[in-house]
Amino acid sequence: MLDDLKELYQEVILDHSKHPRNFGKITPCSHQGHGYNPLCGDTINVYLELDEHECVSNITFDGKGCAISTASASMMTDVIKGKKMNDANTLFENFRKLATGECEEIDAGEDTERLMVLAGVKQFPMRVKCATLPWHAMHTALIGETEISTE
Ligand code: ZN
Numbered sequence: 001m002l003d004d005l006k007e008l009y010q011e012v013i014l015d016h017s018k019h020p021r022n023f024g025k026i027t028p029c030s031h032q033g034h035g036y037n038p039l040c041g042d043t044i045n046v047y048l049e050l051d052e053h054e055c056v057s058n059i060t061f062d063g064k065g066c067a068i069s070t071a072s073a074s075m076m077t078d079v080i081k082g083k084k085m086n087d088a089n090t091l092f093e094n095f096r097k098l099a100t101g102e103c104e105e106i107d108a109g110e111d112t113e114r115l116m117v118l119a120g121v122k123q124f125p126m127r128v129k130c131a132t133l134p135w136h137a138m139h140t141a142l143i144g145e146t147e148i149s150t151e
Contacts, residue, residue, distance in 0.1 A: 009120035016071035021078050022060045029058075033141030035133045042069040042130055046077075046137040054085040061134060068127045073134035075118050079111050085142055092139045095119065099132050 026047040033046045042065035051057040059081050061073040080088050094106040098119035121131040
């Protein structure tokens with residue numbers, strides 16, 4: 001990875017972990033997902049609201065996580081808010097592939113750069129599950145399951 005990208009990655013992660021966006025709970029909410037990563041102890045809850053067009057009108061998260069999982073959740077809620085349910089699921093698949101190294105590049109339109117930065121976590125293999133945890137929680141919320149463990 002280029003040094004520039006590494007630096008950008010660290011800056012973005014630090015910023016989002018210190019100042020998480022969309023932190024909190026939506027009550028009541030139509031969809032909710034819970035994720036737990038026993039390797040690190042991260043617990044993330046994702047809350048979301050779909051409007052009548054199956055568009056994510058609001059999405060928040062709470063829980064206790066490390067800097068990586070918190071930053072990932074924060075960036076994810078930014079990216080997913082306003083997206084159609086189908087597009088949110090596609091973004092989840094794209095990000096998962098990027099972060100696990102299954103593919104090197106994705107085309108996610110305007111969100112490509114943000115996802116690429118976040119997927120920089122693959123340079124720290126131990127942290128990949130931290131980064132993908134909130135995405136799994138969001139995905140389980142959308143497909144109507146409630147719980148996910150990365151193990
Ligand atoms: Zn973690």
